[in-house]
Amino acid sequence: MQTNDPAIWRKNLPWPDRNTHKHTRGRLGVVSGRAHQTGAARLAARAGLRMGAGLVRLFCPPEAASVIAPAVEAIMLTPFSNADALARETEAMDALVIGPAAGLDEMTVANISAVSQGGAALVIDADGLSVFKGRSGDLFAVLDRDDVLTPHEGEFERLFPGLMDQGREKAALEASRRAQAVVVLKGFETVIAAPDGRCAVNPNGSPWLATAGSGDVLSGMIGGLLAQRMDSFDAACAATWIHAQAASAFGPGMISEDLPEMLPRVLMSLWKPD
Numbered sequence: 001m002q003t004n005d006p007a008i009w010r011k012n013l014p015w016p017d018r019n020t021h022k023h024t025r026g027r028l029g030v031v032s033g034r035a036h037q038t039g040a041a042r043l044a045a046r047a048g049l050r051m052g053a054g055l056v057r058l059f060c061p062p063e064a065a066s067v068i069a070p071a072v073e074a075i076m077l078t079p080f081s082n083a084d085a086l087a088r089e090t091e092a093m094d095a096l097v098i099g100p101a102a103g104l105d106e107m108t109v110a111n112i113s114a115v116s117q118g119g120a121a122l123v124i125d126a127d128g129l130s131v132f133k134g135r136s137g138d139l140f141a142v143l144d145r146d147d148v149l150t151p152h153e154g155e156f157e158r159l160f161p162g163l164m165d166q167g168r169e170k171a172a173l174e175a176s177r178r179a180q181a182v183v184v185l186k187g188f189e190t191v192i193a194a195p196d197g198r199c200a201v202n203p204n205g206s207p208w209l210a211t212a213g214s215g216d217v218l219s220g221m222i223g224g225l226l227a228q229r230m231d232s233f234d235a236a237c238a239a240t241w242i243h244a245q246a247a248s249a250f251g252p253g254m255i256s257e258d259l260p261e262m263l264p265r266v267l268m269s270l271w272k273p274d
Ligand SMILES: NC(=O)C1=CN([C@@H]2O[C@H](COP(=O)(O)OP(=O)(O)OC[C@H]3O[C@@H](n4cnc5c(N)ncnc54)[C@H](OP(=O)(O)O)[C@@H]3O)[C@@H](O)[C@H]2O)[C@@H](O)CC1
Pocket: 037, 038, 039, 040, 041, 099, 100, 101, 102, 103, 126, 127, 130, 152, 153, 154, 155, 212, 213, 215, 216
């Protein structure tokens, strides 16, 4: 176990250079829930864009498109009608976030299964985790080692009942071993664990993050770094630290919408121009 210090991942943060264009910089997709629950995906998408993904596209059920379209600018939008269509439409993505406000139903299971067949690194959060309560093996069967699960303690218990009794660090490591994916066990001291045994505990947790939607922002931040091909463990560590730093810098009154807007300041403090 180590402390999640920027020294671990700072040198691996992705920055654009003169030859970069938006497609080479990294394409992030975020899958939205239904028309009455699109805010979570929009938060994730904006966070991914702020983290440097060159192109971010929301994928939504057809009836949600008229809700989302007036609420996005740089972020693009593609409706999909079923899981097969989602798999086709997301083929070009480097990373995908799925789960925030996705719905606790078979459509979410089918969508995760469908996108897992493609090459994109996945960040699976919220309903994308909870929907596998009692059948976590179905989720683990479709994961790759570059995928990232981001459970809070409630979601963790649904996927790994009783495991938390071992303590948060051991539990996160064992969960990562079982899932064969990176696990981000969220909380005041978020633990990031990888299947190869890497494990880091986040030291700069900010209680201002105890507000609805802050986890959705974190999933988009991780996705933004994955889209830029950062190693998944490093991406999860970097996003977790930057997320907390942004919340501390904003302080009282912070809501989740403020977090993406704080990211440039934190990123600037980590950027070392040549
Ligand atoms: N703008 C939007 O559209 C937003 C949409 N959102 C979306 O809404 C969906 C459902 O969200 P949700 O809050 O109802 O579900 P979930 O977080 O599972 O809580 C259910 C129960 O779990 C328990 N629990 C135990 N430990 C916990 C912990 N550490 N943190 C939190 N809970 C913990 C706790 O039980 P208790 O402790 O109260 O008995 C709690 O009552 C989901 O898809 C999400 O993405 C949100 O992201 C917000 C912004």
